[in-house]
Amino acid sequence: MAGEAPEPNAQEKAGKAFPVSWDQFHRDCRALTWRLNEVGPFHAVIAITRGGLVPAAIVARALGVRVIDTVCIASYDHNKQGELQVLKGISEAAIKLGGGTGKGLLIVDDLVDTGKTGKLVREMLPDAHFATVYAKPMGRPLVDTFITEVSQDTWIFFPWDTALSYPPPLRDGAA
Numbered sequence: 001m002a003g004e005a006p007e008p009n010a011q012e013k014a015g016k017a018f019p020v021s022w023d024q025f026h027r028d029c030r031a032l033t034w035r036l037n038e039v040g041p042f043h044a045v046i047a048i049t050r051g052g053l054v055p056a057a058i059v060a061r062a063l064g065v066r067v068i069d070t071v072c073i074a075s076y077d078h079n080k081q082g083e084l085q086v087l088k089g090i091s092e093a094a095i096k097l098g099g100g101t102g103k104g105l106l107i108v109d110d111l112v113d114t115g116k117t118g119k120l121v122r123e124m125l126p127d128a129h130f131a132t133v134y135a136k137p138m139g140r141p142l143v144d145t146f147i148t149e150v151s152q153d154t155w156i157f158f159p160w161d162t163a164l165s166y167p168p169p170l171r172d173g174a175a
């Protein structure tokens, strides 16, 4: 309707910013592998693209897993969540390794927010172990193992989505 304020996107709703550096992300992924090492071994890692690709590589390397598959899901356009679209499903070979239900498979993503993406993948592989680096309260019940919880009103900025930038001086003429 004319004059109505546009619906805030997920980042605007989130409000607080939580920027993560490459170093911090690597440290958090290593912490995740320590926990997962107690749960495995795993036959294969399934990365939820694209955000799950980076932690999946680090986790698979640390756990000695060489079979890596992807499930390609798009939902956020920049920072507004729309309909979930499965652009590529899990391969037959990976499904077979998990006996059809995902037993012994490890699903990895960078985070759970509303939990919609995680729920969809869990439905594909109900017996798989689902791990994320970060979790927000709404998605947390879906995850088996994660490292850091942030509040629902926090927006996480990943190092592959950000760049160093120049902050102007707080005081005029201070530069």
Ligand SMILES: O=P(O)(O)OC[C@H]1O[C@H](OP(=O)(O)OP(=O)(O)O)[C@H](O)[C@@H]1O
Binding pocket: 048, 049, 050, 051, 052, 073, 074, 075, 076, 077, 081, 109, 110, 111, 112, 113, 114, 115, 116, 117, 118, 139
């Ligand atoms: O719990 P949810 O509310 O479903 O959100 C979590 C998902 O959102 C982000 O992916 P996105 O769809 O932005 O795609 P990308 O990984 O390609 O950036 C993130 O990487 C998770 O996969």
Ligand code: HPA
Binding pocket: 010, 076, 111, 113, 154, 155, 156, 157, 158
């Ligand atoms: O907090 C977030 N950060 C980056 N991508 C996301 N996708 C859903 N929530 C987030």
Ligand SMILES: [Mg+2]
Binding pocket: 048, 049, 050, 051, 052, 109
């Ligand atoms: Mg994603």
